[in-house]
Amino acid sequence: xxxxRYVILLIAAGFLLIQGCTKPQPLDDYQKTADLFKNxxxxxxxxxxxxxNDKVTQxxxxxxxxxxxxxxxxxxxxxxxxxxxxxxxxEEWFNLVKYATAHAKEMGMKLWL
Numbered sequence: 001x002x003x004x005r006y007v008i009l010l011i012a013a014g015f016l017l018i019q020g021c022t023k024p025q026p027l028d029d030y031q032k033t034a035d036l037f038k039n040x041x042x043x044x045x046x047x048x049x050x051x052x053n054d055k056v057t058q059x060x061x062x063x064x065x066x067x068x069x070x071x072x073x074x075x076x077x078x079x080x081x082x083x084x085x086x087x088x089x090x091e092e093w094f095n096l097v098k099y100a101t102a103h104a105k106e107m108g109m110k111l112w113l
Contacts, residue, residue, distance in 0.1 A: 042075050043075075048076060051079050058099055
């Protein structure tokens with residue numbers, strides 16, 4: 001019975017390995033690879049916590065998203081903290097999250113909640 005589990009586990013691991021290798025990213029030359037390192041897609045940039053611990057407004061969202069993007073940060077994790085003046089999980093809160101999500105998307109950025 002134990003041997004059967006190991007065989008099944010080995011087959012599953014092999015299947016996952018094969019699946020992971022079936023979608024190669026074509027990099028035709030060195031220059032394309034170097035360019036990706038200089039300007040990576042949003043999925044491959046850092047994703048710091050975007051701490052919301054004050055009064056959150058559309059203006060602050062616009063300003064902070066622009067600053068993050070200017071510094072090469074293309075994805076953020078919204079992180080409410082103590083000190084948050086905007087009431088958490090209220091209609092105002094969800095409207096600001098919706099606004100931040102839409103604005104980030106327009107800027108080619110990703111927002112995590």
